[in-house]
Amino acid sequence: MLASNYPHFNKNDLINIEKNSGKIAKNRVVDYQQNIAKFQTYNKTKQLNLVNRYLNQLQPQYDDVIQKQKDHWASPKEFLITGYGDCEDYVIIKYMTLLKLGFDEDKLFITTVHEQFKGGYHMVLSYFLEKNKAPLILDNLSFRILPLDIREDIKAISFTNSKGVFKMDKNNTLAKIYNNSPQYKSLMKKIQKNN
Structure with missing residues (x-):
């Protein structure tokens, strides 16, 4: 389990970021820390909206352009430093940021969806506010959070967090289908190594 303050950057981190990635990257990280500190003063509903809007301002870019590989799950630190990410990178940083703000991990899920109109797959963050109700969706393609x-436009395929991988039935109940996701496990190892 991660420390509740992740992602966090200390003074040495900021010096190294500026040295290796430039002043804009350092300023983006500082801005993130300052905004998340401000968000802590608001209720959970407002925090959801603020986090979604704030992080959706980061620029989208496909993994094969940034990371030179397909389907790379960037850590929040990587995403903030580069300033660019793919849909799963938005989901991961929103997930970690909401955990940092005190959201219950049992209600947050990295969610793979099928795009009904375009075809193809996409990732969003699901937040189960109430039991047996459709989760709220935080999407990098929308500033609005809707159930x-x-x-x-999307159909949920699977829901992932530290507890495992789940499917949802028509009553919005989750059932575990795998004990863990290899990609999630790999992401957590990377985060713990570079925390």
Whole structure:
């Protein structure tokens, strides 16, 4: 389990970021820390909206352009330093940021969805505010947070967090299908190594 203050950057981190990645990268990290500190003063509903809006301002870019590989799950630190990310990178940083703000991990899931109109796959963050209700969806393609049952453009395939990988039935109940996700496990190892 991660420390509740992740992602965190100390003074040495900021010096190294400026030296290796430039002043803009350092300023982006400082801005993130200052904004998340401000968000702590608000209620959970407002925090969800603020986190979604704030992080959606980072620039999208496909993994094969930034990382020179397909389907790379960037840590929040990597995403903030580069300033660019793919859909899963937005989901991961939102997930970690909400945990940092005190959200219950049992209600947050990295969610793979099928895009109903375009075809293909996408990732969003699901937040189960109430039991047996459709989760709220935080999406890098939308500044609005809507329940999954209103999002006709996407169909949920799987839900992942530290507890495992789940499927959701028509009553919005999750059932575990795998004990863990190799990608999630690999991401956590990378985060713990570079924390």
